[in-house]
Amino acid sequence: MTDNGNTTQSVSINITVVDPVMIYSASVNATVCVGESFRFSCNATNFLRLQWVYMTNSTHSHVLSNTSDGRFTITPDFDLQLNNIAIEDGGTYQCLLSNNKNCSSLSNALYVTGESLHIYNK
Numbered sequence: 001m002t003d004n005g006n007t008t009q010s011v012s013i014n015i016t017v018v019d020p021v022m023i024y025s026a027s028v029n030a031t032v033c034v035g036e037s038f039r040f041s042c043n044a045t046n047f048l049r050l051q052w053v054y055m056t057n058s059t060h061s062h063v064l065s066n067t068s069d070g071r072f073t074i075t076p077d078f079d080l081q082l083n084n085i086a087i088e089d090g091g092t093y094q095c096l097l098s099n100n101k102n103c104s105s106l107s108n109a110l111y112v113t114g115e116s117l118h119i120y121n122k
Contacts, residue, residue, distance in 0.1 A: 019046040021097045021104040031111040032085055040080040042095030042106055049099075052080045055092040064093075087112050 027040040042050070052074060055061040064080065066073050073081040082089060090112035096105045 018099055018101040020102050021045070021047045021099055023095075023097065023104055023106050026095065026106050027108050029109040029111070031113060033113050034085060034087060036085050037081070037083045038085060038110065039075075039082070040093050040095070040108060040110075042078065042080075042097070044097050044104065047097040047099055047104075049097070050078050051096045053094040053096060055094065056088075061094075082110075085110075085112055 021044055023042060023044045025041070025043045027042070030038055032038050040052070042052075044050075052064040053061050054064050064072055064074070071083050073083070075081055080093060080095075090110055092107050092109050094105055094107045097103060
């Protein structure tokens with residue numbers, strides 16, 4: 001197209017807007033006894049991928065998945081359920097969320113004490 005001797009072109013551009021990952025509620029640090037159960041939650045919007053990571057200290061971590069013995073289960077609503085908790089399960093649990101453009105994370109500590117006390121009435 002020519003207008004007063006200048007040539008113009010028409011170009012189509014597709015723009016995709018990706019909302020940021022937003023964590024709107026989550027668990028807090030917790031103290032539990034050996035043998036008990038606990039559930040960490042990490043409720044968020046606009047995420048495509050969620051991972052739970054367990055860190056025993058600042059230099060060692062691993063991604064958690066469902067275990068065959070049922071001690072660690074990632075529920076359908078993305079909570080992390082811990083059953084029959086052992087002393088070595090104490091540490092930091094991190095919820096990592098991401099989409100195609102950004103990510104967000106939240107960390108909580110789990111403190112594990114000795115076995116729970118059972119009181120029986122006679």
